[in-house]
């Protein structure tokens with residue numbers, strides 16, 4: 001475990017938990033994280049999240065709480081909100097209380113569609129998220145959920161989105177996904193939503209950091225409501241956030257609390273405030289540019305060595321590899337990669353014939369390794385290793401190279 005005073009205290013007080021956490025520190029520092037939904041937040045963010053304010057109950061919103069002694073919680077939440085709106089310029093209101101991306105989506109959908117209302121989102125199999133109306137998610141059980149897919153090349157087909165929206169006349173149209181590597185035309189989505197009288201909800205959980213830095217097009221000012229997580233490219237603590245137009249904000253706020261949650265996790269809100277402060281610095285834009293360049297380069301290197309990339313490349317931090325032609329499963333490559341020291345995840349590709357725990361795809365992301373300082377040379381090495389693993393080389397062969405990279409590029 002790191003040498004901060006909290007860890008030595010924990011070692012003295014609870015050796016068992018300290019040992020588990022030490023193991024996680026070791027796992028992260030000796031592994032390269034290429035999971036697209038993960039990143040390494042700063043020690044300042046982690047310090048805020050482990051602060052004493054974790055003890056505080058603060059049901060309600062700043063200056064309107066159901067508990068006394070909330071002046072610090074008020075100050076922190078207001079700071080996080082103001083920084084969020086500065087970061088995503090054009091956002092009229094921010095709710096920083098959602099515990100997670102899923103809670104943010106559930107709260108926003110209840111607010112906009114109402115219980116049992118009809119929603120239309122991208123299917124999980126096409127690259128959407130469970131919380132966009134999948135049958136196993138409450139969003140698929142509590143709403144009348146319909147879905148759209150992608151075309152043969154893996155891209156969103158706006159004509160198909162329009163057809164599905166016209167046919168089903170939803171109250172909410174959702175734009176955004178978990179394994180979609182291309183920019184989304186939010187203006188076209190807004191036009192479709194307007195035509196059928198739906199709200200447009202954009203879920204930017206994945207590219208939020210790239211959007212905050214202005215390196216990919218953003219739905220702020222276009223979508224009625226924007227939901228996100230704060231822990232992926234945005235590089236903050238685990239949590240969610242909702243940005244909304246002023247006229248939707250009241251509904252959204254009461255849907256988050258008391259609708260979907262009780263007391264906010266003020267320690268996480270403090271961590272969000274720190275992360276937003278970091279994201280407002282010029283270095284953050286440079287970081288996001290490198291994330292995007294590294295992903296484009298990773299896709300190019302993999303394709304150059306014969307692997308198929310869904311949509312042929314990427315516009316953001318995600319690279320989705322189609323393994324069908326090599327005839328190896330995503331699950332098998334995930335296991336080999338772990339043995340080599342790479343943390344990746346199997347992922348369905350559009351039209352995947354294999355079940356979700358097996359899959360024919362591999363989703364890679366460059367946010368975490370770019371935080372460690374990776375540039376083109378290191379990405380090229382990673383690509384070589386992935387190609388080797390996909391083609392069946394012994395993972396042990398790559399372990400020393402991965403270890404060398406981990407040592408040269410330590411965690412923040």
Ligand SMILES: Cc1ncc(COP(=O)(O)O)c(C=O)c1O
Nearest residue numbers: 037100101102129177178205229
């Ligand atoms: C697009 C999208 N929305 C929502 C979520 C859910 O976030 P959480 O895991 O914080 O519930 C994810 C998580 O990966 C996501 O990719």
